[in-house]
Amino acid sequence: MAKANSNKKKLSPDQHVELLKALEARFEENMSRHKALEWDQVLAKLEASPDKLWSLHEMERTGGEPDVVGHDKKTGEFIFMDCSAESPEGRRSVCYDRAGLESRKEHRPENTAIDMAAAMGIELLTEEEYRELQKLGKFDLKTSSWVKTPAEIRKLGGAIFCDRRYGQVFMYHNGAQSYYGARAFRGLLRV
Incomplete structure (x- = not known):
């Protein structure tokens, strides 16, 4: 049963590629939200966290337009928030x-x-x-x-x-x- 749930929370290869393209484009278009951060750093974290990619996909799917808005220097984590103009x-x-x-x-x-x-x-x-x-x-x-x-x-x-x-x-x-x-x-x- 746990395996079925984990499969539900896994992106298909196409979804994976599409999401990363959308996130990179949004990152590049909105550099003022994350000055001094580089996409390659974010991408490495995303690739190492498939469960987080699934959550970002859900944010994207429901209209949230997630983007990086900060970096926690203590934990090394990148902070994503919904950045859609209106509430998702x-x-x-x-x-x-x-x-x-x-x-x-x-x-x-x-x-x-x-x-x-x-x-x-x-x-x-x-x-x-x-x-x-x-x-x-x-x-x-x-x-x-x-x-x-x-x-x-x-x-x-x-x-x-x-x-x-x-x-x-x-x-x-x-x-x-x-x-x-x-x-x-x-x-x-x-x-």
Whole structure:
């Protein structure tokens, strides 16, 4: 059974090549996001991490347009975040988490941000990470993104999301059970 699951999380040779081409093109087109980094360094890490490639493929498949936004000098990891202009289309209309979804009596969405991120092998951005991403460009001008909600807010039934309006980045709250066609989540992956 574990073998079947691992096969599901493996890219075909064509998917592997296509993903690396897309990531390299995005890397080269957006050098301001990762000054002083070279694609060859990133590629070597990617080639050594097939499970991470699968997660990046999921980010790409759902519209996240992942790109390198940093390098952790302590761990040597490259940090990828969803850099699509708007919140990823393939992840919209989801509640924040399973408890929020289960609390809905009717009109339940198909999934949750937390469950989708876990299935993809990525993390939701924190508010701080979201604000760092916004320093690299202008994201979510028409949409919004769920971000990792602190436990004390979640215990009270809430969840937080962010967007950019009027030239500013805002953080707001909703009930964790809410969902909207213009709200998804942005993810982070360390490779």
